[in-house]
Amino acid sequence: MIQSDLIKGSLKTIVLKLLDENGRMYGYEITRKVEELTDGKIKLTYGALYPVLHKLESEGVLVTESENFNNRTRIYYLLTPHGHSVVTEKIKEMTEFIGSLQRIIDTKPGLSYA
Amino acid sequence: MIQSDLIKGSLKTIVLKLLDENGRMYGYEITRKVEELTDGKIKLTYGALYPVLHKLESEGVLVTESENFNNRTRIYYLLTPHGHSVVTEKIKEMTEFIGSLQRIIDTKPGLSYA
């Protein structure tokens, strides 16, 4: 987990984007997916993930579906119609933010961070 | 200031990068520069900026040079040799982080956030 402090603020957007793309996911699955997509560079902690999921549920951004799998409870999360519009907004913001960051760290001739 | 929560964690890297590129800068100048580079999308608050600068100074990442300009005090901040190696590390982390974020929000066919 190299980018421990960089992740701050982007967790919610990451979760929403994955749910939008995969229809429905359970918490553990979300952490696996993020690790997979980032080659292990981003590892979500459950202490951060579950409170975020619960908060999004209380805000009406997503709903849950409990299911039993191999004697373990799985709680699937899926976006509400309102959730879909939230994702759209969040992805736009993040895209803009990434663009801004890139403009700032864009290396001028004479500097190298390789 | 659209990306209020996204900025969390990246402020330090932004400051270090600007100092590395511009030799030395004073606090107010840093906020102007960030606004300029991001078309006003990222506005640093002084309540966040100055504590970060003071902390970096106490850590030996940067040193200060006080000067008087038009009867106003300007405190220039510049990187120490140790500071330069910190920048290198931070930029690498941020570059990796941005890459990870992009892989996550990379839109698959059928989805659109335009």
Add this chain to the structure above:
DNA sequence: ATTGTATATATAAGTTGTTTATATATTACA
């Protein structure tokens, strides 16, 4: 048998990094 790893969710306490509010002071323009 039992230890360890993977699967699965959850919360409380503590820490960190912000925002907001406030303070001070000069210059320049209307």
Add this chain to the structure above:
DNA sequence: TGTAATATATAAACAACTTATATATACAAT
């Protein structure tokens, strides 16, 4: 005369994390 721009600073409040802890099943290895 007051408002915007320039310039730094700190305290209080808040939000978002990490760390620690708890619980429980399945499966593989020793």
